[in-house]
Amino acid sequence: MEDSGKINKMMIILSKATLENVYACFVLANGARMEGIEAEIFFTFFGLEAIHNKKLDHLHIATVGNPAMHMPTLLGGLPGMEALATSMMKKEMERIDMPDVREFLEILTASGVKLWACKLAMDMFHYKEEDMFEDLDGVLTVGDFYKQGSGVGTHMLFI
Amino acid sequence: MDKLIAGKTISVTEEGFMTEFSQWDKSIADAMAAENDVTLTPRHWEVIDYIQNEYKNDVPLSIRKIGKSGVVDIKEFYQLFPVAPLKTATKIAGIPKPVSCI
Numbered sequence: 001m002e003d004s005g006k007i008n009k010m011m012i013i014l015s016k017a018t019l020e021n022v023y024a025c026f027v028l029a030n031g032a033r034m035e036g037i038e039a040e041i042f043f044t045f046f047g048l049e050a051i052h053n054k055k056l057d058h059l060h061i062a063t064v065g066n067p068a069m070h071m072p073t074l075l076g077g078l079p080g081m082e083a084l085a086t087s088m089m090k091k092e093m094e095r096i097d098m099p100d101v102r103e104f105l106e107i108l109t110a111s112g113v114k115l116w117a118c119k120l121a122m123d124m125f126h127y128k129e130e131d132m133f134e135d136l137d138g139v140l141t142v143g144d145f146y147k148q149g150s151g152v153g154t155h156m157l158f159i
Numbered sequence: 160m161d162k163l164i165a166g167k168t169i170s171v172t173e174e175g176f177m178t179e180f181s182q183w184d185k186s187i188a189d190a191m192a193a194e195n196d197v198t199l200t201p202r203h204w205e206v207i208d209y210i211q212n213e214y215k216n217d218v219p220l221s222i223r224k225i226g227k228s229g230v231v232d233i234k235e236f237y238q239l240f241p242v243a244p245l246k247t248a249t250k251i252a253g254i255p256k257p258v259s260c261i
Contacts, residue, residue, distance in 0.1 A: 034222060
């Protein structure tokens with residue numbers, strides 16, 4: 001295939017599981033499919049929590065170390081503050097028709113997005129494939145993931 | 160801009176979305192579908208009827224809403240319109256391009 005500058009495939013690496021990063025990743029992957037672009041997500045390090053069955057329904061947004069929250073670090077660190085900010089954000093998301101994490105994963109797989117877990121991070125956290133979201137496409141090494149991304153018009157994105 | 164399709168002149172945007180729904184008819188839909196490598200089956204028509212109704216009722220369309228429509232699930236929607244399903248289906252249905260990101 002000739003390189004026309006067109007984006008044919010998005011390979012997105014998700015390394016964090018704060019809600020704002022997970023949603024950014026999912027919206028980009030889903031948006032690619034909506035435009036007829038292939039999309040695959042590689043979940044690594046804390047990003048694995050977004051596909052871990054016991055954790056993915058309980059992700060939070062970060063209130064500490066996030067200057068855009070406009071909240072003093074000490075205040076953001078108070079018990080319950082992350083939960084409060086998260087519940088406020090979830091209400092806003094429902095208002096703009098944003099699905100929760102589990103429903104979003106179901107939308108992604110139904111749309112043909114491939115979901116891969118990073119082997120190294122799985123080993124590090126002692127996670128097993130059966131602990132993860134059921135429609136996971138597999139556990140890959142970095143090398144495997146690069147192979148998945150071969151072809152003209154592939155773009156890689158690290159979140 | 161004007162576009163000649165199925166023996167009729169219709170007005171469309173630069174991306175090919177119709178701007179006057181009153182100009183739409185089924186022969187235009189068939190021709191639009193062919194341009195997008197889709198052959199319309201009765202299942203396609205059920206989806207097109209649904210999205211035209213949503214448009215007439217001023218409901219914004221999104222992939223999530225299509226999935227909850229009870230007419231088609233997201234997987235089948237991508238099978239019926241494999242490339243950019245929401246855009247392709249709305250184009251064939253003669254309604255404006257959806258602005259949703261989800």
